Amino acid sequence: xxxxxxxxxxxxxxxxxxxxxxxxxxxxxxxxxxxxxxxxxxxxxxxxxxxxxxxxxxxxxxxxxxxxxxxxxxxxxxxxxxxxxxxxxxxxxxxxxxxxxxxxxxxxxxxxxxxxxxxxxxxxxxxxxxxxxxxxxxxxxxxxxxxxxxxxxxxxxxxxxxxxxxxxxxxxxxxxxxxxxxxxxxxxxxxxxxxxxxxxxxxxxxxxxxxxxxxxxxxxxxxxxxxxxxxxxxxxxxxxxxxxxxxxxxxxxxxxxxxxxxxxxxxxxxx
Amino acid sequence: xxxxxxxxxxxxxxxxxxxxxxxxxxxxxxxxxxxxxxxxxxxxxxxxxxxxxxxxxxxxxxxxxxxxxxxxxxxxxxxxxxxxxxxxxxxxxxxxxxxxxxxxxxxxxxxxxxxxxxxxxxxxxxxxxxxxxxxxxxxxxxxxxxxxxxxxxxxxxxxxxxxxxxxxxxxxxxxxxxxxxxxxxxxxxxxxxxxxxxxxxxxxxxxxxxxxxxxxxxxxxxxxxxxxxxxxxxxxxxxxxxxxxxxxxxxxxxxxxxxxxxxxxxxxxxx
Numbered sequence: 001x002x003x004x005x006x007x008x009x010x011x012x013x014x015x016x017x018x019x020x021x022x023x024x025x026x027x028x029x030x031x032x033x034x035x036x037x038x039x040x041x042x043x044x045x046x047x048x049x050x051x052x053x054x055x056x057x058x059x060x061x062x063x064x065x066x067x068x069x070x071x072x073x074x075x076x077x078x079x080x081x082x083x084x085x086x087x088x089x090x091x092x093x094x095x096x097x098x099x100x101x102x103x104x105x106x107x108x109x110x111x112x113x114x115x116x117x118x119x120x121x122x123x124x125x126x127x128x129x130x131x132x133x134x135x136x137x138x139x140x141x142x143x144x145x146x147x148x149x150x151x152x153x154x155x156x157x158x159x160x161x162x163x164x165x166x167x168x169x170x171x172x173x174x175x176x177x178x179x180x181x182x183x184x185x186x187x188x189x190x191x192x193x194x195x196x197x198x199x200x201x202x203x204x205x206x207x208x209x210x211x212x213x214x215x216x217x218x219x220x221x222x223x224x225x226x227x228x229x230x231x232x233x234x235x236x237x238x239x240x241x242x243x244x245x246x247x248x249x250x251x252x253x254x255x256x257x258x259x260x261x262x263x264x265x266x267x268x269x270x271x
Numbered sequence: 272x273x274x275x276x277x278x279x280x281x282x283x284x285x286x287x288x289x290x291x292x293x294x295x296x297x298x299x300x301x302x303x304x305x306x307x308x309x310x311x312x313x314x315x316x317x318x319x320x321x322x323x324x325x326x327x328x329x330x331x332x333x334x335x336x337x338x339x340x341x342x343x344x345x346x347x348x349x350x351x352x353x354x355x356x357x358x359x360x361x362x363x364x365x366x367x368x369x370x371x372x373x374x375x376x377x378x379x380x381x382x383x384x385x386x387x388x389x390x391x392x393x394x395x396x397x398x399x400x401x402x403x404x405x406x407x408x409x410x411x412x413x414x415x416x417x418x419x420x421x422x423x424x425x426x427x428x429x430x431x432x433x434x435x436x437x438x439x440x441x442x443x444x445x446x447x448x449x450x451x452x453x454x455x456x457x458x459x460x461x462x463x464x465x466x467x468x469x470x471x472x473x474x475x476x477x478x479x480x481x482x483x484x485x486x487x488x489x490x491x492x493x494x495x496x497x498x499x500x501x502x503x504x505x506x507x508x509x510x511x512x513x514x515x516x517x518x519x520x521x522x523x524x525x526x527x528x529x530x531x532x533x534x535x536x537x538x539x540x541x542x
Contacts, residue, residue: 146528182523202452253456
């Protein structure tokens with residue numbers, strides 16, 4: 001997979017992901033809590049943006065957080081230590097070759113990971129193997145096709161579409177949010193329940209205007225300017241108009257909408 | 272305004288709107304209740320799909336429901352009578368020439384109306400005049416640009432876009448949901464708060480698969496086949512593929528998403 005654009009592994013992206021995590025914590029994670037003594041595998045923890053939240057919300061659960069990037073693990077470790085948490089361990093590992101025995105974990109948590117994978121259902125099936133019967137899996141993904149806004153702008157949609165195309169060409173899927181339900185079912189999970197987490201932003205919500213529209217979504221699109229132009233997906237002028245129009249949605253009469261999808265399922269079998 | 276396509280004024284559409292109202296009642300209206308003794312103006316009541324819900328949920332408020340269509344009023348009256356409600360009156364009237372004195376109403380309710388108007392902000396400003404200072408206005412609108420689904424389908428988006436185009440050519444706006452906040456602010460309302468009401472449908476929610484994806488959204492698109500083709504917006508074959516693909520989203524692995532927007536604001540001044 002080309003890492004030319006993939007977000008999450010570049011220093012400048014770190015701040016963006018922190019902003020995103022700060023703004024969206026309640027929307028995405030308020031209903032996730034693990035029982036006393038349970039062992040939770042967090043897959044693809046990245047720089048730990050979600051790890052701190054997870055561990056704080058379930059102080060009596062133990063987390064093992066893995067990521068393929070040693071640099072990300074190092075940063076995540078610093079963040080967890082900085083937060084004074086002692087219920088998180090880290091391990092560098094590849095999602096498709098996780099060095100754990102079958103049924104090792106009570107719960108699995110996967111956030112913003114499947115979008116980067118060419119075989120997301122296979123990845124979920126592999127995670128199912130690690131889960132004890134009756135254990136839960138939580139999957140959270142965004143969907144860039146869920147972005148719409150006022151004023152509407154074909155240029156802004158075209159710039160967004162560049163990210164969708166780049167991610168597809170790298171083997172990922174930026175429209176995966178809407179697919180969380182069928183993927184979890186295809187991977188064999190029971191009692192799958194998906195709930196959308198829509199981020200609605202107008203100027204009465206200045207924290208989201210700044211934290212989400214500007215510093216999360218628009219910053220993410222701005223971050224693919226060079227690769228998108230380099231790949232011949234768009235002319236520089238058109239891309240810049242698109243970004244300008246995304247910024248326009250942060251004015252007093254602007255509105256921005258985006259939806260994340262959170263799915264929870266169970267591994268078949270008796271607990 | 273051409274009525275060739277406008278939903279709500281044709282016999283066959285009546286069932287669709289009933290289905291829609293039945294499925295979406297809680298999502299849209301659960302948080303709307305008016306106090307004892309208050310007088311509420313419902314603008315554009317149509318066949319009374321929302322009127323019955325409103326009046327049942329606020330049995331001690333009185334409603335005056337108006338619509339431009341005498342036939343719709345007659346049907347709405349039958350429905351309200353059939354529900355045994357005695358707190359609703361009806362009057363045929365044009366939204367832009369309502370025969371009421373200034374500050375006559377404690378609250379105003381406007382649902383699925385602005386989408387048909389070429390001057391929605393002016394309409395809201397006119398309604399503000401009828402509201403007592405401190406009274407509330409509630410505005411609910413859909414947004415056809417909020418529709419996305421799995422499997423994704425350019426043909427289904429193209430068929431949907433035909434409705435957006437027809438409604439725009441008739442002076443309306445099928446993408447108005449996202450604009451509820453700026454419209455209410457532009458009309459001078461205070462303390463405007465908009466909340467999205469997202470309809471998320473997968474096969475674990477069979478009532479919504481049937482009641483919303485199939486009988487509301489897909490039926491609405493099917494309903495514009497002739498005018499869309501007649502206006503030269505699309506080839507018959509392409510349109511039919513689009514409808515087929517919308518129906519495809521109702522299968523076991525399909526997902527359908529749509530969002531309504533509900534805004535509540537207050538008229539400036541002391542109550």
